Amino acid sequence: MLACRWALGNTVISAHRFFSRKVVFSGQTLRCLSSQTDGEVRIVQILKEKFPLASSLKVVDISGGCGAMFEIHIESSEFKGKRTVQQHQLVNQALKEEIQGMHGLRIFTDVPKS
Structure with a gap:
């Protein structure tokens, strides 16, 4: 798990991984821009293998970096002609x-517009 640290005056702030999220402390906005978690990387690899025609793929660990809950956005022509529930079943199976x-897992699927 990645962690971010900020120095603010004499105070050092530590926080678990935030994916381009803002943290407000004492009226100041700080931003932690860290790389993907191991879980995000693993899920992206699996989905790229399962859906090689995906035109868009985004995986975000929404559990603060601990890997307990993810949000997936995937757009692929492989979903064409399938209902949303069938698209989600394909992702779940993968x-x-x-x-x-x-x-938990949030899944958002779509078919490319062109």
Whole structure:
């Protein structure tokens, strides 16, 4: 798990990984721009293999970096002609092993517009 540290005067602020999120402390806005978590990287790799025609793919750990809950946005022509529930079933099937260790998963699927 990645962590961010900021120095603010004599105070050092530590926070678990935030994905381009703002943190407000004493009226000042700080930003932590860290790389993807291991869980995000693993899920992206799996989905790229399962959906090689995906034109857009974004995976965000929304559990603060602990890997308990993820949000997935995927756009692929492989979803064409399938209802939303069928698209989500395909994503769930691709992540079958990873889902067992998760608390929750948000899935957003779409078909490219052109």
